Amino acid sequence: MPVERVSVTQAASEVIDRLRNEHGELMFHLSGGCCDGSSPMCYPVGEFRLGGRDLYLGDIHGCGFYMHADQFEYYKNSHTIVDVVQGRGASFSLEIPLGLRFLIRTHIFSDEELADARPAVAAN
Amino acid sequence: MAYQRPEFKEQFENYIGGEWVAPVDGKYFDNTSPIDASFITRIPQSNAKDIDLAVEKAWEAAATFNKTSPAERSMLMFRIADRIEENIEKLAMVETCDNGKGMRETLGADLPLVIDQFRYFGGCIRTESGSVTNIDPDTVSMEVHEPLGVVAQIIPWNFPLLMAAWKIAPALATGNCIVIKPAEQTPVSLLVLMEIIGDLLPPGSLNVVNGFGVECGKPLASHPNVKKVAFTGETSTGRLIMQYAAENIIPATTELGGKSPNIFFESIMDEDDEFLDKAIEGFVMFALNQGQVCTCPSRALIQESIYDKFMEKCLARVEAITRGDPYELGTMMSAQASNDQYEKIMSYIDIGKQEGAEILTGGSAYKNEQYPDGYYIEPTVFKGHNKMRIFQEEIFGPVLAVTTFKDEDEALEIANDTQFGLGSGLWSRDMHQVHKVSSGIQAGRVWVNCYHVYPAGASFGGYKNSGIGRENHAMMLSGYRHTKNVLISYNKNKLGFF
Numbered sequence: 001m002p003v004e005r006v007s008v009t010q011a012a013s014e015v016i017d018r019l020r021n022e023h024g025e026l027m028f029h030l031s032g033g034c035c036d037g038s039s040p041m042c043y044p045v046g047e048f049r050l051g052g053r054d055l056y057l058g059d060i061h062g063c064g065f066y067m068h069a070d071q072f073e074y075y076k077n078s079h080t081i082v083d084v085v086q087g088r089g090a091s092f093s094l095e096i097p098l099g100l101r102f103l104i105r106t107h108i109f110s111d112e113e114l115a116d117a118r119p120a121v122a123a124n
Numbered sequence: 125m126a127y128q129r130p131e132f133k134e135q136f137e138n139y140i141g142g143e144w145v146a147p148v149d150g151k152y153f154d155n156t157s158p159i160d161a162s163f164i165t166r167i168p169q170s171n172a173k174d175i176d177l178a179v180e181k182a183w184e185a186a187a188t189f190n191k192t193s194p195a196e197r198s199m200l201m202f203r204i205a206d207r208i209e210e211n212i213e214k215l216a217m218v219e220t221c222d223n224g225k226g227m228r229e230t231l232g233a234d235l236p237l238v239i240d241q242f243r244y245f246g247g248c249i250r251t252e253s254g255s256v257t258n259i260d261p262d263t264v265s266m267e268v269h270e271p272l273g274v275v276a277q278i279i280p281w282n283f284p285l286l287m288a289a290w291k292i293a294p295a296l297a298t299g300n301c302i303v304i305k306p307a308e309q310t311p312v313s314l315l316v317l318m319e320i321i322g323d324l325l326p327p328g329s330l331n332v333v334n335g336f337g338v339e340c341g342k343p344l345a346s347h348p349n350v351k352k353v354a355f356t357g358e359t360s361t362g363r364l365i366m367q368y369a370a371e372n373i374i375p376a377t378t379e380l381g382g383k384s385p386n387i388f389f390e391s392i393m394d395e396d397d398e399f400l401d402k403a404i405e406g407f408v409m410f411a412l413n414q415g416q417v418c419t420c421p422s423r424a425l426i427q428e429s430i431y432d433k434f435m436e437k438c439l440a441r442v443e444a445i446t447r448g449d450p451y452e453l454g455t456m457m458s459a460q461a462s463n464d465q466y467e468k469i470m471s472y473i474d475i476g477k478q479e480g481a482e483i484l485t486g487g488s489a490y491k492n493e494q495y496p497d498g499y500y501i502e503p504t505v506f507k508g509h510n511k512m513r514i515f516q517e518e519i520f521g522p523v524l525a526v527t528t529f530k531d532e533d534e535a536l537e538i539a540n541d542t543q544f545g546l547g548s549g550l551w552s553r554d555m556h557q558v559h560k561v562s563s564g565i566q567a568g569r570v571w572v573n574c575y576h577v578y579p580a581g582a583s584f585g586g587y588k589n590s591g592i593g594r595e596n597h598a599m600m601l602s603g604y605r606h607t608k609n610v611l612i613s614y615n616k617n618k619l620g621f622f
Contacts, residue, residue, distance in 0.1 A: 029360050030360075031358040031359050031360035031361065032358065032359040032360075032380075032381070032517065032518065032543065032544075032589065033357075033358040033359040033362070033380040033381030033382070033418075033518050033544065033589065033590070034280065034282075034356065034357055034358050034379070034380055034381025034382075034418045034518060034520065035280045035281060035282055035307075035356075035357050035358055035381070035416075035418075035520060036357060036358050036361070037357075037358030037359060037360075037380075037381055037518050037520070038358075038468065038472070038517045038518055038519065038520070039358075039464075039468060041360045041361070047364075048360065048363070048364060048367075049363075049367050068359070070543040070589060071517075071543065073516075073543075074511070074512075074513050074516040074517065075513070078475075078513065085463065085464050085467045086463055086464070087462055087463045087464025087465075087467065088308050088309050088462055088463075088464065089309075089462075089464050090280065090281060090307040090308055090309060090337055090341075090357060090361075091337050091357065091358060091360070091361045092337040092338045092341060092342050092361055092364055093337070093338070094338055096308070096336050096337055096338065097169070097336045097338065097339055099153075101464035101467075103464060103467055103468050103471060104471065105471050105474070106471065106474070106475045106478065106513075107478070108475070108478040108479055
């Protein structure tokens with residue numbers, strides 16, 4: 001079994017369930033940059049057009065988790081945990097009207113974990 | 125001098141067609157202050173119905189506003205600027221309460237720059253002209269400017285009024301009508317501004333609709349009847365904005381952040397003078413606006429030969445940053461803008477520790493005795509290397525990543541080893557070095573021997589993943605209008621084809 005690159009907390013899983021009931025199948029894309037960046041964005045599948053340089057890192061609670069190859073360059077050594085906190089992020093992420101915001105917590109892989117980490121593959 | 129939390133009415137409405145209009149579905153959300161997590165006011169939680177109404181009212185206004193003369197629009201800019209200047213303290217207090225940034229900044233930077241922005245575009249639109257070319261003795265070509273009609277603007281929470289001004293001023297100056305959505309973390313200062321300047325504006329020329337991104341921002345950005353979208357924010361939303369613009373075949377400008385290098389060459393230590401003092405302040409600029417600036421100098425690159433001596437002085441300056449009441453002018457650092465922003469910054473401080481970066485100062489939350497419920501973080505300086513995540517991801521907080529370089533080539537290599545290209549700084553007494561390095565940096569702004577100055581008239585925008593377009597400069601006028609070519613023949617003879 002490979003070591004997973006992404007996982008999700010129980011609290012975030014419960015929010016995903018609420019959102020899936022309302023919006024259907026979901027996906028996550030890790031945003032970079034200004035203001036609300038460096039945070040995971042949750043969209044209905046099909047809303048966000050994945051491109052040739054987006055990578056698929058694995059599933060969290062039934063949702064694909066993606067990031068741009070430029071960003072993955074610096075996430076290669078990281079396990080990313082999607083959590084949720086009280087907050088009011090801007091952006092078009094679906095949880096924001098609930099007064100919640102997904103965010104990432106990180107575990108840096110040990111050398112052994114890194115050797116077995118799931119390969120990131122092209123999104124399309 | 126101390127100011128205080130301003131008074132707010134219990135509830136605001138959207139500003140549409142020159143009137144305060146309740147959201148169609150009657151929903152509101154609570155706006156709170158990050159200074160102490162206290163309730164400020166209720167804000168409309170609008171949706172596509174409100175956006176439709178605002179776009180409709182904007183087009184009604186566009187029938188006349190699109191045709192106003194440059195002289196009228198110029199005067200409108202000047203009147204707006206004067207009115208803001210008359211109310212500068214009130215607006216600064218509102219901005220401090222809504223965003224958490226100190227009065228030191230809102231009164232000293234944000235509001236003066238807002239005023240300057242309107243005056244600058246008032247001047248630009250009055251003094252510019254189109255062009256006329258004699259193609260041949262009988263043919264004249266005229267390049268004529270026309271507004272796009274109605275444009276959409278989505279602004280961020282880090283400089284709510286200033287980023288609104290950067291977008292509103294060029295769009296109004298060119299004769300467009302606007303539907304603008306403030307960030308949901310900081311919605312109230314623009315609404316207070318509309319109370320102050322609303323009577324100056326033709327009804328419907330500037331419409332403010334509030335709400336959450338997916339419910340209100342998306343219907344605005346994807347609306348079939350807006351002719352341009354301007355956005356400042358992060359990369360995933362930036363891509364969505366451009367995706368919607370592609371579907372509607374309209375232009376989009378996006379400003380999407382950075383991870384700006386601030387490079388200190390050894391010559392700065394040649395003298396112990398006022399310039400060295402300025403360079404040390406330049407290092408500490410990562411803490412301005414609590415680090416919540418797209419151009420935050422969040423990577424400091426220091427030449428090896430001066431590292432120990434220069435850092436000693438810099439860290440002493442960081443540790444001298446005064447905290448306390450954001451309404452007090454002496455307070456240098458105030459609150460982060462929201463709880464989730466606070467949590468994200470703390471998670472990146474944790475990442476830096478896990479990656480093995482060395483904490484030189486800070487590294488934890490700051491306990492503000494006066495406001496125990498607010499969101500405060502210590503200015504934090506890490507030492508590490510440029511491949512670490514804290515050197516590569518925009519943390520958008522008071523967190524600086526420091527590394528060293530040997531020579532100019534290595535400085536440039538590290539500076540450009542980033543997915544972003546928005547801001548950058550370099551400090552040197554050597555003019556030849558300044559020229560070489562400023563030419564080599566891949567970023568839209570290179571500050572030389574200064575940092576974090578934003579005079580209107582100095583263009584601002586990104587290379588690489590930092591976005592598309594240039595604001596804060598007359599060139600943005602062309603981002604808000606068509607160019608129509610009128611080609612006139614004064615020759616009475618036919619071409620001869622038919």
